[in-house]
Amino acid sequence: MSVHTKKLIKNAYRITRDRDITALRIRVPGGHLPVEYFDIIKEVAQKYGNGTVHITTRQGFEVPGIPMEMVDKVNRLIAPILKGLEKDIGVQVNDEEIGYPAAGTRNVSGCIGNRVCPFANYDTTDLALKLERIIYPNDYHVKIAVSGCPNDCIKAHMQDIGVLGQVEPLYNPDRCISCGACVDNCHKRSTGALTMVNYRVERDEKRCLGCGECVLTCPNSAWTRGSNYYRVVIMGRTGKKNPRIARTFLEWVSEDTVLKVVANMYDYIEKHIDRRLPKEHVGYIVDRTGLNVFKDEVLKEAELDAKAKVAQFIDFGRYFYDRNQM
Amino acid sequence: MGYQMSTVEFNNVISKLLLDYRILAPVCLEGKGTFSGTDLVTYGDIERIQDVVFDRKTVYSAKEAVFPPSETMFYFTEEEFKQPSVDQKGILVFARPCDINAFKRLDAIYLESGPYPDPYYLQLREKLKFVLMECDHGFKNCFCASMGTNETSDFSLLVRSEGDQIFCLINDTGFEDLISESLASNSIRKVDLQPGFVQRNKTRLQIPDKLDNSLFSHPLWQEYASRCTGCGRCNFSCPTCSCFTMQDLFYRDNPSCGERRRVWASCMIEGYTEMAGGQEVRKTQGERMRFKVMHKFSDFKKRFGFHMCVGCGRCDDVCPEYISLPRCVQKLQEIKNGGVR
Ligand code: SF4
Ligand code: SF4
Ligand code: SF4
Ligand code: SF4
Ligand code: SF4
Numbered sequence: 001m002s003v004h005t006k007k008l009i010k011n012a013y014r015i016t017r018d019r020d021i022t023a024l025r026i027r028v029p030g031g032h033l034p035v036e037y038f039d040i041i042k043e044v045a046q047k048y049g050n051g052t053v054h055i056t057t058r059q060g061f062e063v064p065g066i067p068m069e070m071v072d073k074v075n076r077l078i079a080p081i082l083k084g085l086e087k088d089i090g091v092q093v094n095d096e097e098i099g100y101p102a103a104g105t106r107n108v109s110g111c112i113g114n115r116v117c118p119f120a121n122y123d124t125t126d127l128a129l130k131l132e133r134i135i136y137p138n139d140y141h142v143k144i145a146v147s148g149c150p151n152d153c154i155k156a157h158m159q160d161i162g163v164l165g166q167v168e169p170l171y172n173p174d175r176c177i178s179c180g181a182c183v184d185n186c187h188k189r190s191t192g193a194l195t196m197v198n199y200r201v202e203r204d205e206k207r208c209l210g211c212g213e214c215v216l217t218c219p220n221s222a223w224t225r226g227s228n229y230y231r232v233v234i235m236g237r238t239g240k241k242n243p244r245i246a247r248t249f250l251e252w253v254s255e256d257t258v259l260k261v262v263a264n265m266y267d268y269i270e271k272h273i274d275r276r277l278p279k280e281h282v283g284y285i286v287d288r289t290g291l292n293v294f295k296d297e298v299l300k301e302a303e304l305d306a307k308a309k310v311a312q313f314i315d316f317g318r319y320f321y322d323r324n325q326m
Numbered sequence: 327m328g329y330q331m332s333t334v335e336f337n338n339v340i341s342k343l344l345l346d347y348r349i350l351a352p353v354c355l356e357g358k359g360t361f362s363g364t365d366l367v368t369y370g371d372i373e374r375i376q377d378v379v380f381d382r383k384t385v386y387s388a389k390e391a392v393f394p395p396s397e398t399m400f401y402f403t404e405e406e407f408k409q410p411s412v413d414q415k416g417i418l419v420f421a422r423p424c425d426i427n428a429f430k431r432l433d434a435i436y437l438e439s440g441p442y443p444d445p446y447y448l449q450l451r452e453k454l455k456f457v458l459m460e461c462d463h464g465f466k467n468c469f470c471a472s473m474g475t476n477e478t479s480d481f482s483l484l485v486r487s488e489g490d491q492i493f494c495l496i497n498d499t500g501f502e503d504l505i506s507e508s509l510a511s512n513s514i515r516k517v518d519l520q521p522g523f524v525q526r527n528k529t530r531l532q533i534p535d536k537l538d539n540s541l542f543s544h545p546l547w548q549e550y551a552s553r554c555t556g557c558g559r560c561n562f563s564c565p566t567c568s569c570f571t572m573q574d575l576f577y578r579d580n581p582s583c584g585e586r587r588r589v590w591a592s593c594m595i596e597g598y599t600e601m602a603g604g605q606e607v608r609k610t611q612g613e614r615m616r617f618k619v620m621h622k623f624s625d626f627k628k629r630f631g632f633h634m635c636v637g638c639g640r641c642d643d644v645c646p647e648y649i650s651l652p653r654c655v656q657k658l659q660e661i662k663n664g665g666v667r
Contacts (some may be wrong), residue, residue, distance in 0.1 A: 114362040121362050146364075167362065175395050177590045178573065179558060198575045199587070216360055221368070221386070221397055222592070223360045290457040 003068055010139065012100035013071060015154045023064040026072060026081060027107040028098070028137075029089070030128030030146075031059035031154075032115070033122075037081050037282065038252055047095075048074050059109040060144070075099035090133040096226065102137030102178045104279070106144075113148040113165075120148030121165030121212050123311040125202050127255065141279050143237075146261065150190075150211050150231070157246045160282045162233040164259055166210030166251070168226035168307075173200050175222035182214040183222060189213055192218070210252065230258050235283040235316070249295075263299040271297070328495045328519025329505050334483075336492035337374050339508040343418060344373065350391050350418035351378040351457075366441040380419055380487050384463045385644060387565035388425045391417050391431060392450035395562070396589045397448060403583045409572075412449055420457045420485065424468070424638040427475035428565035429454070434630045435568045445547060446588070455498070456481040464524045467639030469652050472531040475636040483546045484521050495519040529652050535634065537624040540615070546657060549611030553647050558592030559639035560651065566622070566634050569593060593618055619654055 001020055001105030026028045026041060032114060041061050044187035045053050050065025066074060075098050075126040107129045111117065124146045131144055145156040146163040156162025178199040186194040193207035194214060201212075202223075210231070210311070214223045236246025250257070265282065273290050274280050286294045291314055304310070343349060353370035355510035357363070367379050368386045387532075400407040429451075436447035458481035461468070470476040482498035496502060505514060561567040571591040576584040591598060594614050608614050626634035635651075642650045 118361050123363065165362075173396070177395055177558075177592075179595055181557065181591070198578065199573045199589075210360070217557075219557045219592075221358070221360070222395075224355075224366070225362065228362075229660060240547045322466070 001047075004261050007073070008068070010101075010103055011071070011075070011098075012103040013066070013068075018065075020068050021064075022066050022068050022071065023054075023062050024078075025056065025100075025103065026061040026086065027058050027132075027297075029108050029132040030084060030112075030125030032105050032112040032125040034084070037084065038132050044074055044077055047077075048212070054124055056107075057107075058145075060107045060109045070156070071099070072172065084133070086136070089129045091136050093137070097190055100137070102139050104139035105135050105137070105142045107188065108132050108135070108144045108146065109154055110146040111153040112122075113146075113149050117148055117153075118216065119151055119212070120226075121167040121210070122148060124148050124154075124165070127163065127258075130255075130259060131262060134263050135266065138266060139271070140266060141281050142265070142269075156236075157233055158236045158238060159233075159246060160235060160237070161262060162236060162246050163179060164231040165254065166229040167212040167215065168210060168225040168229060169203065169208070169212065171201060171203065171222045172222050172224065172286065175220050176201060176218075177220055177222075179219065181219065182217045185213055185217040188215060188322045229253060230255065230256060233262060234314075237281065237283045238282075241284075242319070244316045244319055247311070248318060249311050249314065251309040253302075253304060254308075257304060257308070260302040261298045262301055264302070268294060268297040327502075328506075328517045330491060330493050330517045331485075331509065331513070333375050333490050333492055334612050335395050335509055335513060336494065338372065338564050339494070339504060340375060342504065345420040347416045347455075348386065349373075349418045349457075351383070352380075352384045352459075352526060353377050354379050354382075354514055359518045372420075374489065375485070375492060376573060378485075378487070379460075380459060381506055383422075383468075383638075383640070383643065385640070386563055387428065387638070387640065388419050388421045389428065389565050389568075391587065392429075392447060393432065393568065393590075393638055394453055396587055398469065399447060399588055400585045401583070401585045408617075412481075413606075414562075416453045416455060417450065418455050418457055418482070421458050422461055422638075423478045424470040424473075424475045424636040425565050426458065426478045426480050427470075428636045428638070429480075430632075431626075431630075431634050431636065433564040434626075450574065455546070456483075458484040458497075458521060460484070460486060460522050461524045463528045465643075467529060467642040467650070468527045468653070469525070469529040469531050469639060471525060471527050471634055471637070472529075472533070473635060474635035476527075481521075484519065486519075492603040493517065495521065527637075530654055531655050532577075532659050533623055533655060534659045536662075537620060537658060539553065541658065541661065544661065545656075546661065547610075547612035547616045549585065549612070550615040550654075551610040554594065554610050554611035554615060555647060556614065557646065558595040558597050559593055559644045559646065560618075560649075561592035563640040563644045564574035565638055565640070566636060567592070569598075593621075615649075615654070619651065619658070623655055624653070 006213045011024045021027045028136055045051055045063050048066045048070045054062040056062050078098045082093055108128040110124035110128040114120035139306050143159045144153045144161045145159045147154045147156045148165045150164050175239055183194040183196050190211050190213050191207045191209050195202050213236040215225055232250040234244035234249040272285050350369050351371050351372045355366040358366035367382045368384050373530040398410050401407045437443040482501055484495035484550040569591040570588040573587045
């Protein structure tokens with residue numbers, strides 16, 4: 001059987017352990033799926049696959065057991081998914097009848113965010129869709145995830161780009177009855193950025209994470225939500241070579257800045273990727289160029305407001321599989 | 327006398343009123359809700375009738391107009407002290423029947439319970455006049471009809487909003503000329519207008535007529551000990567909770583000057599009954615709940631002849647632990663009837 005494996009993989013199918021059998025990966029940007037698409041996924045699995053789906057860690061569906069010769073038929077069947085979840089949100093899909101146009105840049109995953117979660121500081125799915133529009137389709141191997149707050153339930157710290165929601169808490173002393181609940185809670189759950197001075201609460205802006213816990217805690221709305229901001233953590237990864245958790249690159253930046261930085265990162269990859277390798281993960285490119293080159297290039301034309309903070313250096317720490325065991 | 331006019335015309339009325347009054351009404355503060363993507367409906371200053379939220383209940387009550395969460399009583403230096411000056415304008419508050427009736431409770435506490443009326447409360451209360459907002463069918467958790475607070479005649483104006491039309495009833499001789507002074511005479515339309523009051527709520531209570539000490543150690547309260555987190559939201563939203571505590575603070579730059587404030591206190595927050603030496607009368611949230619219920623539905627009435635609670639249901643609306651005060655009272659009644667043990 002003749003199969004152009006590169007084309008197959010780019011089409012979001014894989015080479016599996018079973019000869020001639022492939023598996024399809026369906027993207028669900030932001031991890032929030034209108035249930036009508038279940039019917040299509042079910043049909044693909046029943047008609048062409050082995051009747052099961054795997055729920056992926058990136059919040060997509062992987063449909064295994066598909067004979068490679070069925071790929072064209074499967075692609076036609078999933079056309080409504082490409083239309084509804086990609087084309088209609090503004091992703092450039094030229095022909096939705098021929099399957100996914102790329103697979104390198106992975107599904108943007110997101111925690112459930114403020115559509116449900118009380119801790120969230122923004123609509124994570126909405127941001128995931130905006131990111132998807134910018135980065136997909138693309139062959140570069142990039143993983144992005146967005147969390148509603150620093151609890152980071154989606155594990156954005158394991159991604160190339162992780163986005164965590166921040167909110168600026170605004171204090172109205174006239175509503176504060178000095179109960180101390182916010183101070184106590186910030187110490188216990190977050191960073192200890194609050195102190196009670198003269199029956200009023202003071203916030204150490206340098207320490208504050210923007211988690212919004214104080215807003216959630218205050219029984220009298222003395223703390224309310226100001227503008228939304230984002231923390232961007234970068235170059236976290238798992239894998240065989242030098243896994244590590246992502247570190248903060250930006251804090252208190254706007255949504256526009258997040259989108260700009262991500263768009264710029266693709267130009268950075270384009271410029272610096274080692275083309276002798278079959279693929280090079282962006283984290284390893286940053287390891288080679290150093291943070292400063294990355295920083296200059298991704299922040300090009302990004303408007304940072306006065307609150308924004310940019311990491312001056314990043315120490316990723318060390319973790320090697322083969323050096324920490326006897 | 328009742329009048330009908332467009333919202334544009336009614337805004338002329340409001341402009342006229344604003345010359346002499348601060349006008350407070352339910353407003354929607356976008357994005358100011360506790361949770362991201364939610365709004366806060368609460369009392370705020372308005373300048374146009376479109377600012378008023380008619381179809382939702384406020385989280386906090388109108389009591390803030392005369393009993394602010396934090397109020398400076400006086401500023402002091404070594405030798406002297408000075409009371410802050412008070413805005414000369416009157417205060418007009420858009421309020422529903424339960425909220426207007428709540429002021430009768432606050433009046434009892436601040437004006438009638440001691441040998442002298444509380445001067446801080448009095449100076450604002452004297453300025454206060456009500457604009458009645460009717461309730462179509464009440465909201466979730468309201469039980470005003472059970473408390474007899476669903477009706478009131480204590481209002482200067484009634485304002486009803488229907489589409490782009492405003493209906494306004496003048497119920498106060500002081501405002502008799504308001505309409506003729508605000509609108510051109512040929513556009514004045516008189517209509518027959520009667521205030522409508524809710525007669526039934528979904529939540530109905532029968533208040534046990536004798537809530538006595540036999541319930542003091544009933545296991546019912548233990549449930550609340552484990553459920554209530556003692557956050558105080560139920561008190562801060564309540565239009566009849568009136569407790570406060572004193573704060574003397576000394577300015578950091580010059581500790582010989584400072585101010586004395588009074589700020590809201592909550593009987594549900596730990597420390598409320600703490601005395602010098604650290605002894606605390608009520609130690610568990612169950613005991614605190616018991617105190618609150620007894621106060622709202624028994625002890626207050628013994629003193630003033632009517633219940634403290636006006637059945638606005640806010641305490642139920644805002645409790646993050648879904649503790650319902652009316653449900654608690656229903657349980658007490660069931661116990662009295664031999665139901666819940
Ligand atoms: S990361 Fe925050 S917002 Fe997202 S699900 Fe977890 S707690 Fe909620
Ligand atoms: S936002 Fe979070 S870290 Fe900042 S003060 Fe509030 S609770 Fe503390
Ligand atoms: S929780 Fe609210 S009322 Fe209590 S001290 Fe903090 S700001 Fe003040
Ligand atoms: S106790 Fe609850 S229902 Fe009664 S007046 Fe207070 S907030 Fe309203
Ligand atoms: S609002 Fe609920 S949890 Fe908070 S103090 Fe009141 S009853 Fe307890």
